[in-house]
Amino acid sequence: GAVVSQHPSWVICKSGTSVKIECRSLDFQATTMFWYRQFPKQSLMLMATSNEGSKATYEQGVEKDKFLINHASLTLSTLTVTSAHPEDSSFYICSAPRQGRETQYFGPGTRLLVL
Amino acid sequence: AQTVTQSQPEMSVQEAETVTLSCTYDTSENNYYLFWYKQPPSRQMILVIRQEAYKQQNATENRFSVNFQKAAKSFSLKISDSQLGDTAMYFCAFMIRGIGNMLTFGGGTRLMVKP
Numbered sequence: 001g002a003v004v005s006q007h008p009s010w011v012i013c014k015s016g017t018s019v020k021i022e023c024r025s026l027d028f029q030a031t032t033m034f035w036y037r038q039f040p041k042q043s044l045m046l047m048a049t050s051n052e053g054s055k056a057t058y059e060q061g062v063e064k065d066k067f068l069i070n071h072a073s074l075t076l077s078t079l080t081v082t083s084a085h086p087e088d089s090s091f092y093i094c095s096a097p098r099q100g101r102e103t104q105y106f107g108p109g110t111r112l113l114v115l
Numbered sequence: 116a117q118t119v120t121q122s123q124p125e126m127s128v129q130e131a132e133t134v135t136l137s138c139t140y141d142t143s144e145n146n147y148y149l150f151w152y153k154q155p156p157s158r159q160m161i162l163v164i165r166q167e168a169y170k171q172q173n174a175t176e177n178r179f180s181v182n183f184q185k186a187a188k189s190f191s192l193k194i195s196d197s198q199l200g201d202t203a204m205y206f207c208a209f210m211i212r213g214i215g216n217m218l219t220f221g222g223g224t225r226l227m228v229k230p
Contacts, residue, residue: 034218038158043223044206044220049217095160102165102210102216103148104210105162106159106160109159
């Protein structure tokens with residue numbers, strides 16, 4: 001099956017620093033990827049749609065300058081949490097739809113803890 | 116806009132028994148997909164089953180089957196012969212066919228399989 005990886009799986013950082021999370025589709029190309037945020041015992045909340053070769057589309061209420069998304073190639077999207085604060089601590093998940101299969105495949109997620 | 120509702124926040128079932136998880140959705144679209152995803156304690160999202168709205172036949176994957184009632188906008192998941200490894204959060208999700216493959220998730224049902 002299709003595989004999506006995320007790196008890092010865990011990150012602890014100090015308040016005010018920036019953190020980059022990578023999402024890669026390993027055996028297929030993805031012109032679109034999605035970034036979600038998930039709080040404990042809650043559902044996934046879509047943050048933004050990452051588009052290869054163009055700007056990301058952000059959901060209402062998500063700060064573009066706080067969560068920078070770059071879709072550098074057909075297999076890589078990155079989410080940078082800029083000037084992270086404790087309230088940004090969360091579980092971040094990416095997904096990529098595989099064309100022709102009309103199904104999304106998810107990365108294993110990244111746990112971010114901002115101290 | 117599409118909405119997905121899972122009315123059972125938590126459920127439990129004895130090992131080897133059968134359990135049904137409920138999901139209803141609201142949409143004005145006619146061509147769409149419905150999914151059940153499983154999220155075990157590892158938090159990796161795993162596709163359990165997929166249903167295409169234009170197919171009347173209910174999807175089945177081994178011990179997992181769905182009851183898709185398009186007119187009622189209902190999409191329940193039946194797990195037969197429950198196993199301890201089925202313990203997880205289960206999310207119902209909706210996707211319009213062909214438009215950016217964005218998923219809309221329900222709030223989730225936490226399933227506990229008891230030995």
